[in-house]
Amino acid sequence: MxxxxxxxxxxxxxxxxxxxxxxxxxxxxxxxxxxxxxxxxxxxxxxxxxxxxxxxxxxxxxxxxxxxxxxxxxxxxxxxxxxxxxxxxxxxxxxxxxxxxxxxxxxxxxxxxxxxxxxYAHRDSNAIDHQNSKYRNGWIxxxxxxxxxxxxxxxxxxxxxxxxxxxxxxxxxxxxxxxxxxxxxxxxxxxxxxxxxxxxxxxxxxxxxxxxxxxxxxxxxxxxxxxxxxxxxxxxxxxxxxxxxxxxxxxxxxxxxxxxxxxxxxxxxxxxxxxxxxxxxxxxxxxxxxxxxxxxxxxxLRKETLDTIAQWENKTKASDSGSKSLNSSSSTIINSILSGWKSSKGSVNSSESDSVLSMSALEYVLQRNPGPLQEFSALRDFSGENIAFLNSVKEWKNTFPMAVLNSEGQKGDDVKELIHERFGRALRIYADFISPRYAEFPINISSQDLKKLDSIFETPARNLYGNKRESDVDPATPFEAPPGLDFLRPPPSPMSCNDSQKAINITVSGSSSDHAQYWGEIPDAFDEKVFDDAEKSIKYLVLTNTWPKFIKDHRVSIDSAATLEAGNRVQLAREE
The missing domain is CATH 1.20.1070 (Rhopdopsin 7-helix transmembrane proteins)
Structure with missing residues (x-):
């Protein structure tokens, strides 16, 4: 005052x-x-x-x-x-x-x-890093x-x-x-x-x-x-x-x-x-x-991307092939963008440019070489959880045992064990990327899809991880479930030494801190398509948000490098 x-x-x-x-x-x-x-x-x-x-x-x-x-x-x-x-x-x-x-x-x-x-910048870094065990007890x-x-x-x-x-x-x-x-x-x-x-x-x-x-x-x-x-x-x-x-x-x-x-x-x-x-x-x-x-x-940007996709789809429908898959020239453009080199054609027509922003192009990159996109989304767009989730779901589906997919009616002990192992991996995907309670960066999916996944995984996740994503496992006996949590222990069954070692490998697979495997009751709604709706939603989000930024950024980088190279050539020519 x-x-x-x-x-x-x-x-x-x-x-x-x-x-x-x-x-x-x-x-x-x-x-x-x-x-x-x-x-x-x-x-x-x-x-x-x-x-x-x-x-x-x-x-x-x-x-x-x-x-x-x-x-x-x-x-x-x-x-x-x-x-x-x-x-x-x-x-x-x-x-x-x-x-x-x-x-x-x-x-x-x-x-x-x-x-x-x-x-999330690398494909081998999809799992959540848990807190250091030496800080597990006390107010710290x-x-x-x-x-x-x-x-x-x-x-x-x-x-x-x-x-x-x-x-x-x-x-x-x-x-x-x-x-x-x-x-x-x-x-x-x-x-x-x-x-x-x-x-x-x-x-x-x-x-x-x-x-x-x-x-x-x-x-x-x-x-x-x-x-x-x-x-x-x-x-x-x-x-x-x-x-x-x-x-x-x-x-x-x-x-x-x-x-x-x-x-x-x-x-x-x-x-x-x-x-x-x-x-x-x-x-x-x-x-x-x-x-x-x-x-x-x-x-x-989202509107421009959708308009570009619509134009390309209209052109594709009008063509004789009527196929929306990438042709060889479009895949060459994508590979040149990923590798940082210009297409050998030297120029790109509008149709090929439109095809680069399509869902087919995104799926092509996710299938062939998702590394550059994952690094860009993590370090530049701060949305690395989306690409990491898509890669985790893809790997989870690709490794789904055929014995589980083809089994019908009464399932034997071997098939049940495989189902529990696949459910455990799906549970980790849910906790790492989807659950608002456990995921550091929950992916942005609709409330309907989230409620559906919560109904399948939330109760097992709480049983396995507790209120927070940290396992209370005795370091001396990391493969033993805590007292009172019998559902974490695999069911007793006669095993050979190889079978026992196999069970241990299944138990410690996934995140380095996930020592416990869920062996409780699996919901009937669980199957190999449990993540399909969330996967489609995140693919659409990446297509309309991260993917066009990624393409634009790499094109600018390539053009800048080409301009610099051309300038150096002119300078050398003048000096000669």
Missing amino acids: GSELSVKPDSKPGIILDGVSIWWACWACIWTAAVVAGMTFLIIRRNSPTLRIRGIYLSLSSIVLLHLYWIAVQFGYMLGPLMPGDAQYWIMGTYLPCGIALFHASNSRFLHVAKLQKK ARFRRLDYDIRILIIVGIGMVFQIFLTCLMWIISRKWHSSWGIPGTGVHGPIMAQKMEQGRGWEWWPGVAWQFIWAWFVAPYILWKSRNIHDTQGWRVQTIGCALSNLHATPMWLIGLYVPGMAPVNEYFLPPQWICLSIIFMEIFTVFLPCWEVMRTQN
């Missing part, structure tokens, strides 16, 4: 209604309406792949707190002389630091997601097993409580706002407006300033450094960099505006806390409006 809102000793206690105050009030209403509209759009489109990966609720919560502080400053010029002496102190000591803390907690999610997605293990958003909220929450404690402590020990108690010598004297001016600056404000300074000048640069090699297609890196840079000027300029006499003419129109509000505006642009633009861009 006080000089914080340009209150002077000769200021009159009343509402200031001049051109400057009316401008800031109108600006506050217009910008608030725009921010609310953008946040509403994001909430409505929250299931978009671009927003699902971001976890927008944490960032939007921070924007709400920051915007409350921003509104108080915009109306501060108009209402400053009427506000209580400690009003702005409490606003800056609570809304601003708590909003900044939540914002950078949300901002750090970028690094967390990028780190976790790396495990419980904390590590929590979701990332909850863990970061706990850490930031501790800091927020400490900040509010310091704000309350400064208010209690200082006599600026209460002359009857506090540290002697800290009070202010003189006319009311002179007191309000002095209440707007001093050492009592430093906890809130220090908090903002630490986040802006230590945490944000650390995030920038860690994200230097991440190049995603979601616009998330641009958002992270923009928000980090927009905070750097806030605290220094606030201090300059507050304590440098030469800034007095500027403060007549642009209050010292407006420098902090300027950074909040940029943060809202990068946090609210940039994701809105990314969502609309994704929708346009």
